[in-house]
Amino acid sequence: MGKTHLKMTVNGKEVELLTEPRQLLIHVLREDLNLTGAHIGCESSHCGACTVDMNGMSIKSCTVFAAQAQDSEITTIEGLGSPDGLHVLQEMFKEHHGLQCGYCTPGMITRAYRLLQENSNPTEEEVRFGISGNLCRCTGYQNIVKAILAAAAKMNEVKESA
């Protein structure tokens, strides 16, 4: 039961490392790759704090073995924006006060990103249903929903003017 040679594309960069098949993807990201944006909350696939994008799907990286991520394409919050160039979702979370303690935020935004890729003009109800796998204990969700709807509107504006 030796180590396995894991290859992935993370935030556009190819990475290679040795890990055990049983290692969880969240630990590979945080401990081997120093991408500490995705958080470990409940560690039991309920809270969504560890959400990252894998092969075009929002997934809870606490419930994926490293071995299952072989050859996958991963985007974490670090891949969406940077302090110098925030993603429009990050900007809107800031503007609409969509976070307080910030613990759920990377998972929430990464999930919202995929939701808007699939449905660029969601209703409020669709946003609420779409983020129902992400728990926030601070905001009461109201401002998170506002932020996501505002980001959708902004992204559509940019598309129209392009």
Next chain:
Amino acid sequence: MIASAFEYHKPDTVDGVVSLLSKWGDDARVIAGGHSLIPVMKQRMTDISHLIDLGGIAELKGISIDGDKINIGAMTTQHELIASEALAKAAPLIREASLQIADPQVRYLGTIGGNVANGDPANDMPGLMQTLDATYYLTGPEGSREVKARDFYEAAYFTAREDEEILTAISFAKPSGGFAYEKQKRKIGDYATAAAGVMITIEGGKCTAASVALTNLSDTPVYCAAAVDALVGSSLDDAAIKTAVKAAVDASDPVADTRGPVDFKKHVAGVIVKKAITSAVARA
């Protein structure tokens, strides 16, 4: 929470899986979406030395609709079931039920095959497949065989599947008439306190065919033959529906847990079955 060490295998054919299962027996388990298996491995409630990932087998994926027959590969995810417009048109009951399973992230990875084969009485797909009178396809060292969903479940986590077999696909006849899958749960992501699938066909003011099955109200899904008998031949008047609801509740056998005591669950079962029948009748 880290699982015990295991050896990881990712064969690309069903035969490859079966030969690994034959070789390692009880020490091996297959993994589909992993959202039932990984949590119990992390809690070390199960000891698996060989994990066989079904994710690399193309023949296990996909939805095909051929005339009146619908075939779904075991590795088709709930997200794919929901996203398929063709399936939503042919069997809208599947989308209605799938949207009530877990949450978006879990549905991207959770598969129909894992949901039905695991034998967890809390899973929604087994009751749904009994509603649809689906057939499961199993492949093992002796070849392939078919088992009806209504005959598959023996007790919690015990099914007609042998250790060396895997479930490869599910098929069912394109449903007609009215349908509903109603689920009462405490929150999104929770298992059902009570859930029911119902199909109703009405011709000339009379119910000519029906199906009723329950989720998480016994140690297996429950197909309610007595409830069906109460509906078929009736004009679906209040008395007939009342008799059917009582028959379904009588067929349930829930246990007390964090979702409530037995009496409460039976009460919720009655409410949910009535709601599902009423909704199916309205759509018939």
